[in-house]
Amino acid sequence: MPLDASLLIVGAGPAGLLAAWAAARRRLPGGVLVVDRLPGAGAKLAVTGGGRGNLSHLADEEAFASAFGRQGRFALPAFRSLPPEDLRILLADMNVPTVADDAGRIYPRSQSAPQVRDALLHACEREGVRFVFNHAVSRLVSPHNAAAPWKIDSWTAHSVLLSAGGQSAPRLGSDGSGFALASALGYDLTPPAPALTSLRTAEHWPALHSGVSLPDVSISIAGKRGTSERGELLFTHRGISGPAVLNLSGRVARLLLAEGSVLLHLALLSAAPDFLRLRQTDGSRSLHAWLARHMPRALAGTILELAGIPPDQTFSRLTAEQGKSLHRHLAALPLAVRGTGGFQESMATSGGVSLKQVHPETLEGRVAKRLHFAGEILDLDGPTGGWNLHWALCSGHLVGTVADGG
Numbered sequence: 070m071p072l073d074a075s076l077l078i079v080g081a082g083p084a085g086l087l088a089a090w091a092a093a094r095r096r097l098p099g100g101v102l103v104v105d106r107l108p109g110a111g112a113k114l115a116v117t118g119g120g121r122g123n124l125s126h127l128a129d130e131e132a133f134a135s136a137f138g139r140q141g142r143f144a145l146p147a148f149r150s151l152p153p154e155d156l157r158i159l160l161a162d163m164n165v166p167t168v169a170d171d172a173g174r175i176y177p178r179s180q181s182a183p184q185v186r187d188a189l190l191h192a193c194e195r196e197g198v199r200f201v202f203n204h205a206v207s208r209l210v211s212p213h214n215a216a217a218p219w220k221i222d223s224w225t226a227h228s229v230l231l232s233a234g235g236q237s238a239p240r241l242g243s244d245g246s247g248f249a250l251a252s253a254l255g256y257d258l259t260p261p262a263p264a265l266t267s268l269r270t271a272e273h274w275p276a277l278h279s280g281v282s283l284p285d286v287s288i289s290i291a292g293k294r295g296t297s298e299r300g301e302l303l304f305t306h307r308g309i310s311g312p313a314v315l316n317l318s319g320r321v322a323r324l325l326l327a328e329g330s331v332l333l334h335l336a337l338l339s340a341a342p343d344f345l346r347l348r349q350t351d352g353s354r355s356l357h358a359w360l361a362r363h364m365p366r367a368l369a370g371t372i373l374e375l376a377g378i379p380p381d382q383t384f385s386r387l388t389a390e391q392g393k394s395l396h397r398h399l400a401a402l403p404l405a406v407r408g409t410g411g412f413q414e415s416m417a418t419s420g421g422v423s424l425k426q427v428h429p430e431t432l433e434g435r436v437a438k439r440l441h442f443a444g445e446i447l448d449l450d451g452p453t454g455g456w457n458l459h460w461a462l463c464s465g466h467l468v469g470t471v472a473d474g475g
């Protein structure tokens with residue numbers, strides 16, 4: 070009996086769409102079929118970057134690998150299959166010219182993420198890719214011998230790509246069901262945790278300053294080396310957010326799963342103050358007035374209160390103990406995290422299908438032949454800045470290029 074497809078793709082996100090396009094161009098005998106649980110393709114892609122679509126990042130191999138941390142080298146074969154400059158050419162050919170900002174972040178020139186989604190979808194349709202929407206795949210049955218097909222619910226296919234995303238923003242499609250499908254086939258999962266999300270603190274004082282941001286703060290996890298993130302910090306009504314917090318949040322969420330609580334240290338000033346010199350040059354000045362030059366006045370008051378220093382204290386009357394306490398509160402302000410914004414709020418999922426069980430050169434799983442993985446379903450997540458979308462797009466591209474079409 071003829072198969073329903075040479076390659077069946079579960080999930081029409083950026084990973085699935087690029088895989089479908091690349092595979093369809095190879096004119097596989099049974100064609101390419103994409104199944105998605107939502108009514109249309111790329112729901113999440115269309116809202117990325119606040120609707121502007123931060124698609125990628127100007128980066129070489131080393132920068133790309135290091136953005137993904139300890140396991141980053143796994144991503145290199147996919148990166149080589151579609152580096153950022155090739156992605157930009159590919160998108161320009163689809164009538165989506167791109168621009169890069171000063172930080173290296175790549176956006177469509179139109180600043181429209183929906184335009185990118187529509188261009189990918191139409192490019193797939195032009196190459197003859199077939200789509201089935203409003204169907205959540207619930208069962209994958211592996212081939213019983215080398216010649217047999219995969220069974221995917223009621224369909225058959227020679228090869229399968231599982232690009233069902235992670236568990237973040239489930240309203241946009243990725244509800245974790247891809248993890249369940251992989252796990253049922255014998256794949257180990259690194260426990261999924263929300264990443265790129267805000268953090269909720271046990272302390273209530275951050276809420277008093279909700280909406281206040283500090284432009285250059287270093288945040289690290291107390292007692293964990295190499296966890297420092299630097300950038301803008303925003304106080305919220307439940308704790309903290311902003312780029313530095315988002316980029317640390319995946320590691321914090323995983324630690325919360327493992328250890329139940331996490332202590333952060335915040336360095337609020339870019340350089341440590343020299344109190345000895347300030348006593349000489351600004352002896353009569355109040356600490357509050359001095360601190361209010363570096364942060365909003367109300368926040369300066371809170372920091373002094375936490376450090377146990379009266380607001381009208383002058384530098385000339387600052388005791389050695391008070392100096393030490395203020396130094397500690399400016400260089401390593403403690404904040405206890407009691408939760409995160411969760412999967413509903415998170416922009417990426419940390420954890421997922423274990424990389425040990427997947428060949429990086431083909432993204433084919435090691436448990437059963439002709440099943441590939443791409444995108445966020447794998448145990449890789451990067452910081453904000455276009456890295457996650459580039460990973461989804463280039464990993465999909467690799468699978469579309471190498472998958473066995475029978």
Ligand SMILES: Cc1cc2nc3c(=O)[nH]c(=O)nc-3n(C[C@H](O)[C@H](O)[C@H](O)COP(=O)(O)OP(=O)(O)OC[C@H]3O[C@@H](n4cnc5c(N)ncnc54)[C@H](O)[C@@H]3O)c2cc1C
Nearest residue numbers: 080082083084106117118123206234242444445455457458
């Ligand atoms: C609000 C927001 C903003 C973001 N902004 C950026 C940004 O600017 N830059 C950046 O790099 N990254 C950004 N990201 C992250 C980025 O969107 C993801 O990393 C990327 O979409 C992952 O692509 P994917 O194809 O692996 O998965 P997804 O985009 O999640 O797609 C998975 C698809 O699989 C479908 N699916 C799931 N389960 C099933 C099933 N059982 N059967 C059938 N279909 C199924 C889903 O409906 C979905 O369409 C953002 C994320 C969010 C939530």
